[in-house]
Amino acid sequence: MNVTRRSFLKASGISLTVLATGLGFDVAAAQAQGYALKLQGCTKIPSICHFCSGGCSMLLYIKEGKLIHLEGDPDHPTNEGTLCPKAASLASVAYSPDRPKNPKYRAPGAKEWKDITWDEAIERIAKKTKEVRDATWVSTEEVTNAKTGQKETVTVNRAEGIAFFGSAEVDNEESYLITKLSRLIGAPYHEHQARI
Ligand code: SF4
Numbered sequence: 001m002n003v004t005r006r007s008f009l010k011a012s013g014i015s016l017t018v019l020a021t022g023l024g025f026d027v028a029a030a031q032a033q034g035y036a037l038k039l040q041g042c043t044k045i046p047s048i049c050h051f052c053s054g055g056c057s058m059l060l061y062i063k064e065g066k067l068i069h070l071e072g073d074p075d076h077p078t079n080e081g082t083l084c085p086k087a088a089s090l091a092s093v094a095y096s097p098d099r100p101k102n103p104k105y106r107a108p109g110a111k112e113w114k115d116i117t118w119d120e121a122i123e124r125i126a127k128k129t130k131e132v133r134d135a136t137w138v139s140t141e142e143v144t145n146a147k148t149g150q151k152e153t154v155t156v157n158r159a160e161g162i163a164f165f166g167s168a169e170v171d172n173e174e175s176y177l178i179t180k181l182s183r184l185i186g187a188p189y190h191e192h193q194a195r196i
Pocket of ligand 1: 049050051052053054055056079082083084085086087088
């Protein structure tokens with residue numbers, strides 16, 4: 001008899017259910033009670049998966065600041081309670097010991113990355129942005145007037161050395177702020193990973 005992994009799990013699941021029922025256990029009730037006990041005292045927070053642009057909705061169950069359980073939101077029209085494996089394993093993103101918690105900096109020529117503070121990172125990004133913006137600023141451009149055929153100089157005010165590149169990890173509010181910032185500093189190149 002050829003026993004596959006799937007048929008074995010199916011058969012053993014059925015056997016356990018039959019055994020439990022034979023012994024007088026209500027399996028469904030026990031499962032429901034276990035689920036309820038796990039979530040007891042948790043605050044339920046609706047959220048959106050950040051992994052891709054699908055926008056699936058999740059329910060997060062938090063107790064004492066810690067994520068206890070997460071599942072797809074059955075009332076959300078996008079995923080109707082389902083989650084793909086990436087979202088289902090999201091807790092490991094929050095609690096993985098490998099998750100970087102500080103900005104990192106590698107000096108020119110250095111082999112090692114070192115942790116820096118957020119203030120240091122923001123300061124450095126601001127300085128570099130100013131430096132590149134000043135060095136690559138284009139204030140005017142010569143164009144041909146479509147009606148007259150004459151060359152003329154028009155104001156463009158572009159920071160051509162800077163580009164913004166969004167990702168699926170960027171939510172609506174962040175996208176809004178990134179767009180504002182790029183327009184504010186005159187960066188003309190503004191793209192999203194999903195279009196590439
Ligand atoms: S659950 Fe999966 S499909 Fe849905 S948004 Fe997250 S990564 Fe995308």
